[in-house]
Amino acid sequence: MNDRDRTALDAGRLQAPLARLLRPLVRIAIRSGLTFPALVNLLRELYVNVAENDFALTSKNQTDSRVSLLTGIHRKEVSRLRGAGAPVNVVPASISRTSRILARWLADAEFSDRAGRPLPLPRIGSAGEASFDRLVESVTRDVRPRVVLDEWIDRGLVVQDAEDRITLVEQAFVPKSGSDQQLYYLGRNLHDHIAAAVANVEAQTPRFLERAVHYDGLTREVAEMLERRSREIAMDALTSANREAHAAAGEENAGPWRWNFGVYVYAEKVGGADDDADGGEGKP
Template identity: 70%
Template sequence: MSEPSHRVPPDAAALQAPLARLLRPLVRLFVRCGITFPALTDLLRELYVNVAEYDFALPGKDQTDSRVSLLTGIHRKEVRRLRGAGAPVSAVPAAVSRTSRIIARWVAAPEFTETDGRPRPLPRAAESGPSFESLVASVTRDLRPRAVLDEWLDRGLVTLDADERIVLAEAAFVPSGGGSQQLYYFGRNLHDHIAASVANILEEKPRFLERAVHYDGLSPALARRLEARAREIAMEALQQANREAHAACETDPGGEARWNFGIYIYTEDAPRPVPPAPESGAP
């Protein structure tokens, strides 16, 4: 496979405005969570050194403190102190891995879904046919299905219907509350979205699909209605992609590659721009 061709990157000054817009919601999160500006600069300093050390190394040559300092603008003494930490590793918390694998199978495998593709309500156990016990056992033998069920009931990922069947809740698809699962996907999904956008800017031809449908100047009622409809469309697309990926994985030999298909929806009540007041007293 040939290496992708690269275009001349945009001028640093041209990135100022989009970068400020991109970072604004993150800065709001930082301030709300107590991440101060000095703490953020310490993190950025480490990341600059790490990226320069590992992502900008020249083939066949050892990366030097001087070159990292030149690339980052960070003093060589600081570079020497910060180097060698290793490339950042995005470890998947065990709870995230096991939960996502079980839910992915529940919403994709034919034996656990209805004819319309919705996940079936499952009995706790059954002598024949699908059950919650058989679902968990089909993914891992290291966990007791009862322990998984108790955890999921506590977190609101499942509920019990009138027949005591286990029903997958929408909360299973949208982790919330600022816990480890939500924070993991916060980092993973934003990383992948930004990485796709950056690749499209730097490469000669955009490699990744990254599109959005957007309308401004809407009434709040229409914005909410479009948000609700977009949520329905998005869930249908995600479930279809999951079913096809799950089926394809059955015969895939496995490897080191990964794939992410994500969708986002956003609405806000943006204030209309106020036109400048006419000058008074002008001749």
């Protein structure tokens, strides 16, 4: 089998899993009003950008002809699109700030207990005492703690009691449905998950841990119980990983690398079976 046949075979085998992973993205695109022509334009730009930057030859300059050959896009279109760059995924300042403050609240022994539970904090503490103001100022001095507090109260992230103590309501930053923050994490988390899976497919030895436990043929009650329990297990794992990362990451260990540890839980009804049908045995 020559390289051309092997490429064609790989492309054919890729279509089924690609169609499956794209289906929910097509659903949200249609629901949001992103039309097929607009998506095609986006894909065309991405194809040219990826071919230009990720498939360049070390000994030769990348040419319009080679990018056209790799992508199947007409050379005139390639010439027009080259150098335009892929869409930039910049972390909104409010998301970065909130994530860093929450991470410290959940990981730093000054602001959390030994189990990783965030302590209720006085808004303004005495000198050397843990407080909400001290927490915010330990992460950023670009925004006043009162501004952060008002924003978090408005979003339901914290509550302020009669004794002026601040309590974290959610142990994770859960953006409002459809918000810019949620869309940012949609792109970030799915990118990293897919990138890990693709890296494993392309490598002779899988580099990243990318596994799931899945059971089919369950009753609705069992599926809902497993969903609740898996949430608890996932939060324990995330809290533990956050504490270790917080302890290891510091100015003395600053560098160009980034790390992401994520989990997901999903359940759905498949087919037309009754909810009270006997559940079948699944395999992890």
